Amino acid sequence: MEPIEVAPVKPLITFDDLDKLDIRVGRIARVDDVEKSKKLIKMTVDFGAFTRTILSGMKEERDDCKAELEGRQALFVVNMAPRKMAGEVSEGMIYDIGYEDGILPALAVPEREVPNGVRLG
Numbered sequence: 001m002e003p004i005e006v007a008p009v010k011p012l013i014t015f016d017d018l019d020k021l022d023i024r025v026g027r028i029a030r031v032d033d034v035e036k037s038k039k040l041i042k043m044t045v046d047f048g049a050f051t052r053t054i055l056s057g058m059k060e061e062r063d064d065c066k067a068e069l070e071g072r073q074a075l076f077v078v079n080m081a082p083r084k085m086a087g088e089v090s091e092g093m094i095y096d097i098g099y100e101d102g103i104l105p106a107l108a109v110p111e112r113e114v115p116n117g118v119r120l121g
Helices: 015-019 066-070
Strands: 023-033 041-045 050-056 073-077 083-085 087-089
Touching: 023 066, 041 066, 050 087
Parallel strands: none
Antiparallel strands: 023 041, 023 073, 041 050, 083 087
16 A cells, blocks of 8 residues: 555544534445536435435545445444535535545445444444
């Protein structure tokens, strides 16, 4: 693996700041293209007691988002304010490792199957 230039560490936060994030495991039940976007996909994610629609700019990063993502568990932030993108509303964020550093992204996933909706922490 080729080394990268490591980005500087962001400013310090407190445990109270970190405790505000609600990070959960969800299963990607469905993946659809967002018609008005070349980058965005729309995921329907099962968190056990609830589902969310989460948009992500993964379309250009993967050969076949539907085949690669549907049925997989991953980590998501579920308590973000809804955000409208390309005419659709996103209700959270998936953790996609490497995107900000310009490398081929990889999903943040649990090391083994866990119940959908389980919290990180």
